[in-house]
Amino acid sequence: MRRFRAGKALGSLAMAAAVGTVSACSAGHTAVVDTSQVESNSASSPLTVASTSAATSLDFTTTGGAAIPAVLMDNVYETLVRIDEDGSITPGLATSWEISDDARSYTFHLREGVTFSNGDAFTAESAAFSINYVREKWTNGISAAMDPVDKATAIDDHTLKVRLKQPSNGWLWSMGTATGAMMTPNGMDNLAAQPVGTGPFEVFRFAPSEFVELKVRKNYWGKPAAHDVTVRYFPDTISSVNALQAGGVDVVWGVQNPELLDDVKDGIVTEVGTTNGEVLLSMNNARAPFDDPRVRQAVAYAVDRKAANDILWNGLAKDTGGAPIPPTDPWFQGKHYYDYNPDKARQLLEEAGAEGAEITLTTPTLPYAQTVAELLYSQLTEVGFKVKLESAEFPAVWLGQVMGAKDYQMSLISHVEPRDVPTLFGDPDYYLNYDSPRTRELLAQADSAPEQDYPKLMAQAVDQIMADAGALTLMNMPNIVLTRTGVRGLHPDQITDALILRDLSSADATASTDSADNTTDTTAKEAR
Structure with missing residues (x-):
């Protein structure tokens, strides 16, 4: 029996089967969906991240592409295990786990006191539901990562057993990606616009291909996120960099025109990270x-x-x-x-x-x-x-x-x-x-x-x-990220499918809500 506990990482020998595109279907719909009545838990103005890879839906169980997991994973949805920056597997919603000698049974011990954003308790029942739902209901190709699983069963409220059909070096690692997203049975009615997770944010408003507004969750089980964050979609890098230089956004994620770097103003910091791209x-x-x-x-x-x-x-x-x-x-x-x-x-x-x-x-x-x-x-x-x-x-x-x-x-x-x-x-x-x-x-x-x-x-x-x-x-592909001076806590290296926003903060969150709203209107017209 191999045993793994908090603070001890499992090696990164793994694979995650995944669909390989940057976005998904139903492009062109621009209605704003007000997904929550929750009030912001952040004392400062939201920080705005510009991206050119737009989410046209928030349901990655049925829609392929990288844009949806990028904005939701680690932010709205969490996983039993997390993938560290060196690729190793570390505790997430599971504090520890054991692997049987035949490498076919995994027993996870889950955190207590964790709730979903709709108030549901996170238990072994909801974890088993999430794993079995991938196997039985998902139509997204990344669901193949769950093929090794025979059955997931709740032993008690905080103990989960997963039995594999055969040993799989890749399965546990894939549980730190979108296929391992923990969901609640009571949160499946409107995944395309109102995802329900255990993470440090919840979706406040969503306009397909335009923006996703994330609000800091109250009563989050872990260290709370520092700021509300809006991920805003631009039709191209030039317009997103212009918005950064004009003060309408705080971060440009994934710059695709490196020649623009020669012309950025003082007060803008450039970082180059790695990707899976x-x-x-x-x-x-x-x-x-x-x-x-x-x-x-x-x-x-x-x-x-x-x-x-x-x-x-x-x-x-x-x-x-x-x-x-x-x-x-x-x-x-x-x-x-x-x-x-x-x-x-x-x-x-x-x-x-x-x-x-x-x-x-x-x-x-x-x-x-x-x-x-x-x-x-x-x-x-x-x-x-x-x-x-x-x-x-x-x-x-x-x-x-x-x-x-x-x-x-x-x-x-x-x-x-x-x-x-x-x-x-x-x-x-x-x-x-x-x-x-x-x-x-x-x-x-x-x-x-x-x-x-x-x-x-x-x-x-x-x-x-x-x-x-x-x-x-x-x-x-490299991940070229531009930030205004004072913004910190971004993770430019992409090891999994998540754009990690929980640590994003600013000494002076000067992003203007009015400017952001104006940018949304302009971007929507250009995107159409």
């Missing part, structure tokens, strides 16, 4: 010419990843060697699988009889994607492809056409969910249409292997994926 050049493995691995390999050799990094990020992004893993994953090896070699690309196209192959690159209407598409057009044309560029409005059209219907030849998007190799490449029905029995075998072996063998087997799976050129990662 792999900019993935996807090739539909089931559609010609990309049903031939030699053609996919030719693409990998034809693309100059360094040039893409320089154009998009002034060299601030991380080259992962083409592999779909961030450097923070324990199976990252630093290998360069496909170095830029146009001659090798031409040779492979000739071997495949694919010289002059016509391909269409379907690009989401996101700044980084539109910018790098021009470079890809040039480099792929140079080696002999006949390239056509087309744009797909993001999120609704791209999600429906590319990810949903798989009606595309080539596309690109940043997959930002943590440890998502099993979802991207372990499911032959995923939009990549990558179907490799050997890769699936390696991923299954890795998940059920002894813990010490997990990174080695995951690395072998990555090697197989890259040998097949199932897709090509152009770069691992």
Whole structure:
């Protein structure tokens, strides 16, 4: 029996299956939903965080994308375990846990005195409900992270037992992400606008694609958040940076135009963190010419990843060697699988009889994607492809056409969910249409292997994926964050799917509510 208690971290050998897009469906709805009558528990004006990745719903049980978990996880919803900044697993709503000798039974001991924002008590019954609800009701692809679970059962009010079908190195780690969000049965009626969690904030108002207002919760079980926070969505980085310089926002999260950094005013601080965001050049493995691995390999050799990094990020992004893993994953090896070699690309196209192959690159209407598409057009044309560029409005059209219907030849998007190799490449029905029995075998072996063998087997799976050129990662995106002087407590490194706001504070919270409201009106018009 292995025992884990508060203050003792479990190693970060894990994976989290996840859907890899930046936003979700139902774009364009702009009605403001007043979700609560709660009054602010903060003595200061709210702090405002600007983002260009908009939440169009607050229900990630049915809607894919990273924007919803970013604003809700750790802020509104909490999990039994938390993922620390070094990737280790630490206590959350569970103070300790034991793992059986066969690694199939987990017994969690839960915190007492924890309540949901609607007043319900957090108990082992609600924890068991949350886990079983993912397995039985979720339609979001990230629910695959719960596939190892056989059953979750409440032993008493504060003791939860989870039985797995087979050992899983990745399951406990995934419980620190969105799939591990603890919910109450009495809070499921309006998840899209009024999520109910145990976290330090609750949603006060929500306008899809415009803003989410988070109010500090009274009677929160832990250390209270310092300020109310509004996450406000902008159509592009330029408008969000302009709002920061004009005093309308306090933080710009995820700057996608690093050239803007040269022009920011004094009094603005720049931080660069890490992300899980792999900019993935996807090739539909089931559609010609990309049903031939030699053609996919030719693409990998034809693309100059360094040039893409320089154009998009002034060299601030991380080259992962083409592999779909961030450097923070324990199976990252630093290998360069496909170095830029146009001659090798031409040779492979000739071997495949694919010289002059016509391909269409379907690009989401996101700044980084539109910018790098021009470079890809040039480099792929140079080696002999006949390239056509087309744009797909993001999120609704791209999600429906590319990810949903798989009606595309080539596309690109940043997959930002943590440890998502099993979802991207372990499911032959995923939009990549990558179907490799050997890769699936390696991923299954890795998940059920002894813990010490997990990174080695995951690395072998990555090697197989890259040998097949199932897709090509152009770069691992940096997280460039701008803050006004005096704002502190932000966490620029993204280890999981959460934008952690509980520690965000300011020596002088000067954000103007009136300015914020005016910004909302302007942003709504521009977004439409």
